[in-house]
Amino acid sequence: NRKYFTKATDIAKKIIEARVKEGNVVIDATVGNGYDTVFLAKLVGETGKVYGFDIQSKAIENTKNKLTDSNLLNRVILIKDSHENIDNYVNEKVDLVIFNLGYLPGGNHEITTKPDSTIKAIEKSLGILKENGIIVLVIYHGHEMGELEKNSIEQFVKELNQKQYTVIKFEFINQINNPPLIIAIEKNL
Ligand code: SAM
Incomplete structure (x- = not known):
């Protein structure tokens, strides 16, 4: 299949794959069922590190099991806490942070990422991002909290100084039913 403009999560992966190298330090801010965490753990290799957060x-358990099955747990630090507290656990600069927002597929839809904590987590992530480091946000705005979250994020990133950060947005503009969108931020200096 040569299709390149695939679903949002796959586009996020293409951005990640193009940037994350062996030995990098990265954060999965919402591990969920662990698919992104496994993907990141492979990319950073033996010498890299992944921090993974979920409330x-x-x-955390599902992700731990997936990592164990793939023999990748040794390079991942799983943290059961909100990503708004990233600074309590990560005391080094990072190459990339991925936020796959919303609720756990197949889980309780009430337990979802929320505007205030997401913005705090983005702010703190910007603070520990290396030069040319990237933050990738996959945003689901088809549910009520997701719509509020999308609006808060867009408002926040639009205010970022363009000398310091480059912000892009990928949107499926001819699809119905509020398809997810991607916002990515690169730190310039
Ligand atoms: N990346 C995951 C994967 O590959 O399976 C999917 C993530 S899922 C869409 C969103 C996750 O965010 C849920 O597991 C939810 O528990 C988690 N979450 C919600 N609020 C959070 C918070 N404040 N901090 C960290 N994780 C949070």
């Missing part, structure tokens, strides 16, 4: 025990 749900089930998510």
Whole structure:
């Protein structure tokens, strides 16, 4: 299949794949069922490190199991806490942070990322991003909290100084039913 403009999560992966190298330090801000965490753990290799956050025990457990099955747990630090507290756990500069926002597929839809904590987490992520480091946000705005979250994020990133950060947005503009969108931020200096 030569299709390049695939679904949002796959486009996010293409951005990640193009940038993350062996030995990098990265953060999965919402591990969920662990698909992105496994993907990142492979990319950073033996010498790299992945920090993974989620507020749900089930998510941490599912991710831990997936990593164990693939023999990748040794390079991942799983943290059961909100990503708004990233600075309590990460004391080094990072190459990339991915936020796959919303709720756990197949889980409780009430337990979802929220505008205030997401913005705090983005702010803190910007603070520990290396030069040319990237933050990737996959935003689902088809549910009520997601719509509020999308608006807060867009307002926040639009205000970022263009000398310091480059912000882009990928949107499926001819699709119905609020398809997810991607916002990515690159730190310039
Ligand atoms: N990246 C995941 C994967 O590959 O399976 C999917 C992530 S899922 C869409 C969103 C996750 O964010 C849920 O597991 C939810 O528990 C988590 N979450 C919600 N609020 C959070 C917060 N404040 N901090 C960290 N994780 C949070």
